[in-house]
Amino acid sequence: MLAATTTEGEPMATPWTGIIEDARHYPSPHNSQPIVLRVDDDQTATVFYDLRRGLPAESFGIPFGHVCAGVFLAGLDLVARAHGFAVTESLDHAEMDFSRVDRDPADHLHRLGSVALTPHPATAADREALHGFLARRTSRRPYDATLVDDDAIRASEAIAAQAGHRFRTTADRATVDEIVRVNQATLFDDLRNDAVHTEILHWLRFSKRQAADTGDGLSAETMLMPGPVLKFAMEHRGLWEAPGIGATFKKVYLSTMRGVRQLGWLEGPFGSPAEYVEAGRTFMRIWLDLDARGIALHPFGTVITNPRSHAAFVERAGVDESDGRMAWMLFRFGRSAPPPLAHRRPASAMTLTATADGGAS
Template structure:
């Protein structure tokens, strides 16, 4: 058996983990058929954003929870030995070591098999959401997932607050377009045609963002027009139209001061996402509201978030019920595996 087995089988599912801008930065180097080294590919990170670097570790936490979910569903326990060193995007070594993971074969429980199926069905939905509120018992289950990890899950369905936060999210994009480094980063990951999205198998596709590719290319390539009196208002209207049906927003608050915190935050988010998926609830993260300093301040003020004692309101998302969104493309499993004949 090659070292890439059973890793190739596990990564075939785990590669569908969500990542910022669908950049898919996590890599594995199998040492043998039980142990693999884990890396974050700095060339696939998003360092231009404020908090973009911490969210590299959040992404690692999301992946670690995804990997555990898949491995357990396929009959393996997972042990981790993690390196919590800071990421240095100026490093000449472009693979930042995150630690090692080790598999142990074991029987699969019904719950583990069911959780793997939840992971396989999970998708980000940018489609319009209907006006149904998520039941209180589902919110309580999600809150329990967060609190078990030392985080707090809060929601709002107050129409004024929801409208305010949606407009903050909209303004964030306009703000980011004025920041040359962030703008260049965004443009790197936009996929304007179905063929481009399919061939490159990463990034944010126009289809997933519910905008015609040529229109998205035009408005993003002419960022100066976003401030124009007439056409700017039209562009803002088009963007807000993709936010139809936002009835309820959720946020997570918790420890967020060092890499170990960021990783645990990512794990918590993935667990909460799977818990909501179990009830057919979709979600869509508003990540840039967190990473844009001005937007983050406006968000914290709007919801009176608790950011004392190294805690932070580190995630905001819309959630609810929508039609099934298109599946985002992912690179092949072999692209995540370093060496071992991958």
């Protein structure tokens, strides 16, 4: 069994030092940063998902653990190429069992597979892609109400099609406004679920100092809400339905949604860990392509994971979820002012080193 803690301050095998330092900037649900790497030697590493950092309370929260893995692996490949290496993967695709942490808190690392590095001549395009990866941020700021250009749409369609998925978008005002309303209502609906409410509270950071100290979570700053207001609102969820106060909370939340002119989503196979991983990989590639074009993006993840909201979205958008396909990602995209920085944990916090007996420390 693997050790429950990572090493701090011990040297990592090169060339992993620089690769992990950059790869840690991958996006994750609630900025939970659940991926852990065990450096086995200079060429190989084992990839794990830290079950303590997942979101199992939400419907589809467990599949999105593997989606997050796919997002990370897409970023790792890009980062490694800029550092002069190609990545070869050998993935396990086993189901995640979050209940095992309840049985044994030390047993919290789910093995995703192994990765190996082989030399690759880094190109100018590789280095530019790394620059874009490091600069990428989720923008919850108001957007400028302009449409995304057709070239960007076609590029997203092509990336999705290469992986057997379909990228769709709508700029129909009534449809956009209704789905934005569904997204807003989803938060209040989720708060009625005790387990989801507890999970959300665990990942909220109500001050800049708290966000910087933990290096993870959803900060009030990135959510564009005053920390004390957010804290009070989330700790007194019953008031969301109260006259006056509830309307004020909702108005503050919806103010960040100004200027949303267009929504995009992805449809495709989404029924097994292997498909979840490939979905995440596809989403990351589309996100980075849009970001390179100056187009901001903000996932509406809870609309997908909340069953009532998912059904409302599917009906409004005219999605066909037959034959094992699903609308598994929804987001607003457009142009906005640069968003605040979301903090990341240090590379040492996501790194294990192999021990002589084959374990890790």
